[in-house]
Amino acid sequence: MKDDDLAFRALADPTRRFLLDLLFARDGRTLGELESEVEMTRFGVAKHLRVLEEAGLVVARRSGREKLHFLNPVPIRLIHDRWIGKYTERPAAALADLKRELETDMTTTETSTGAGRTVHVYRVYIKATPQSIWDAITKPEWAVKYGYQAPVEYDLRPGGAFRGLASDAMKEHGAADVVIDGEVIEADPPRRLVQTWRALFLDEPATRLTYEIEDDEQGISRLTVTHDVTGAPQTAAQTNGELPGAGGGWSQTLSDLKTLLETGEALYA
The missing domain is CATH 3.30.530.20 (START domain)
Incomplete structure (x- = not known):
């Protein structure tokens, strides 16, 4: 399966998109922290995370005894360059910017892994x-x-x-x-x-x-x-x-x- 196919498959599920949103808001989370935000069993969340990892959208790293999950935006950027940038980047970007301004406050989010890092x-x-x-x-x-x-x-x-x-x-x-x-x-x-x-x-x-x-x-x-x-x-x-x-x-x-x-x-x- 090609990289694009894996990413599209992973992004097609609303729960997996929600997990990515959670990591965007605060990166470097454990399975337990993500499970507490989703109405799903620990096994179910772990299964979704594996799909995201296979697509390269999530990177898991060990920190002591904990396994932390990080959002990896590179595959999404590749999709943008392959499917948006080549065809309709200017109008699509303008519409996306307008949608974001109407729906959200423009704030900068830090990627926290605990202990002030x-x-x-x-x-x-x-x-x-x-x-x-x-x-x-x-x-x-x-x-x-x-x-x-x-x-x-x-x-x-x-x-x-x-x-x-x-x-x-x-x-x-x-x-x-x-x-x-x-x-x-x-x-x-x-x-x-x-x-x-x-x-x-x-x-x-x-x-x-x-x-x-x-x-x-x-x-x-x-x-x-x-x-x-x-x-x-x-x-x-x-x-x-x-x-x-x-x-x-x-x-x-x-x-x-x-x-x-x-x-x-x-x-x-």
Whole structure:
């Protein structure tokens, strides 16, 4: 079954859509917390969560003895780019914005995992080798081809510097040469990269960013991005694609990365 089919099947059920809404409102919940919000047995909720996990819409991570469930918006972004962006993005976006304004207050929601932490988890499956994905993340000649189309510089050693440079388009709008900085904490090519990540245009502390790349025998790699944005609410909103005019955040970037590596062309080339 194709990725789109799995996502559409998962989204077709109102209970599963409600579970996604619950995770959007407060991410990183246990099965027990979700069960308390739904008129259904624990087994029934667990079954729905498995369907959402199979579709990639939910990512489960262990935190001590607890199993936490996170909303993964990347498959929804891919559906948007495949079925909306190509055909009717402008009118559909305008109608969607109008509907949201009429029905809801415009507020920013944090992703809480308890103990005062805020963590976003994104996952995407890519038909590419781990090395190709690693290169696309860490090499400037690849970084300019997708996402915000801006080069990056890495010193891939513990304590090494990371810099996210402004694209020409960003500079036209007054951006400085360096817009993001950080420090490499752990680098295990092409499997795992842990670093700090600080947006210099926001008056907030550095956050912690982790890339994990796994592959299988069929040539499919799984890229998981975990962004701990604790204490940095503006960074959380920006990287989650919630700030108007600031792009689609990690969801859009990872969707674009997948498309580039699988087709040779970026979504917004």
